[in-house]
Amino acid sequence: MSRPTLVAGNWKMHGSLAANLSLLTALRAGVTPALKPQVAVCVPTPYLAQVQSVLAGSPIAWGAQDVSEHAQGAYTGEISAGMLQDFGCRYTLVGHSERRAYHHETDAQVAAKAEAALKIGLTPILCVGETLEEREADATTQVVTRQLDAIIARLGAAGLSKSVIAYEPVWAIGTGKTATPQQAQAVHAMIRACIAQVDGTVADRLQILYGGSMKPANAKELMGQPDIDGGLIGGAALVATDFLAICNNA
Numbered sequence: 001m002s003r004p005t006l007v008a009g010n011w012k013m014h015g016s017l018a019a020n021l022s023l024l025t026a027l028r029a030g031v032t033p034a035l036k037p038q039v040a041v042c043v044p045t046p047y048l049a050q051v052q053s054v055l056a057g058s059p060i061a062w063g064a065q066d067v068s069e070h071a072q073g074a075y076t077g078e079i080s081a082g083m084l085q086d087f088g089c090r091y092t093l094v095g096h097s098e099r100r101a102y103h104h105e106t107d108a109q110v111a112a113k114a115e116a117a118l119k120i121g122l123t124p125i126l127c128v129g130e131t132l133e134e135r136e137a138d139a140t141t142q143v144v145t146r147q148l149d150a151i152i153a154r155l156g157a158a159g160l161s162k163s164v165i166a167y168e169p170v171w172a173i174g175t176g177k178t179a180t181p182q183q184a185q186a187v188h189a190m191i192r193a194c195i196a197q198v199d200g201t202v203a204d205r206l207q208i209l210y211g212g213s214m215k216p217a218n219a220k221e222l223m224g225q226p227d228i229d230g231g232l233i234g235g236a237a238l239v240a241t242d243f244l245a246i247c248n249n250a
């Protein structure tokens with residue numbers, strides 16, 4: 001089954017009003033409705049208003065990098081899914097490995113955040129992936145399955161049908177070490193098989209992105225794998241020519 005390709009940028013904690021304006025202007029000019037993949041940028045929350053105004057009417061969607069599991073209340077510093085929706089977000093990253101590692105987000109919390117996003121109508125991009133130690137201990141399948149199980153238990157087939165999954169091996173993020181297309185494909189196929197146990201149609205339709213040092217030079221081969229439906233791009237998403245080259249390779 002052929003699935004639409006999605007190329008999503010993850011700006012992480014980078015940007016300024018001035019730098020964003022030149023990046024977004026270049027993306028707007030480069031991403032035409034004729035471009036094959038769906039394109040999105042996940043930006044730092046303070047810049048959502050800017051992104052909404054600069055990208056209005058363009059084919060580029062936008063989103064946040066995290067969302068609270070709570071709808072509202074006394075949670076100082078948190079941002080709710082409803083607030084993201086106010087700024088036109090279509091997506092939010094959930095459970096990025098940097099959130100799991102530095103903010104101690106648990107599998108259960110990641111699943112709760114995804115549910116909060118879905119409740120408002122946002123598409124969560126659910127990030128999973130193993131560390132280098134886990135890969136070397138041959139625990140990749142076990143770790144990714146554990147992360148998925150928490151999501152499946154909370155969202156069920158209905159929630160998964162409105163979600164995107166991103167496989168991001170932690171050892172490949174920002175390190176310049178990309179998983180080989182074969183390594184990535186193997187995990188993507190495993191993820192799809194895992195979801196197929198819940199619902200075969202949902203698994204067939206599910207977009208599973210690869211993330212971790214994706215660049216113009218390796219994008220085509222990675223996205224050419226049968227179970228890789230796009231990319232979640234960090235570093236290369238900050239350079240308009242690189243990000244557009246990846247979009248053109250999708």
Ligand code: PGA
Nearest residue numbers: 173174212213233234235
């Ligand atoms: P990278 O980051 O492309 O810089 O490796 C990917 C990510 O963390 O989403």
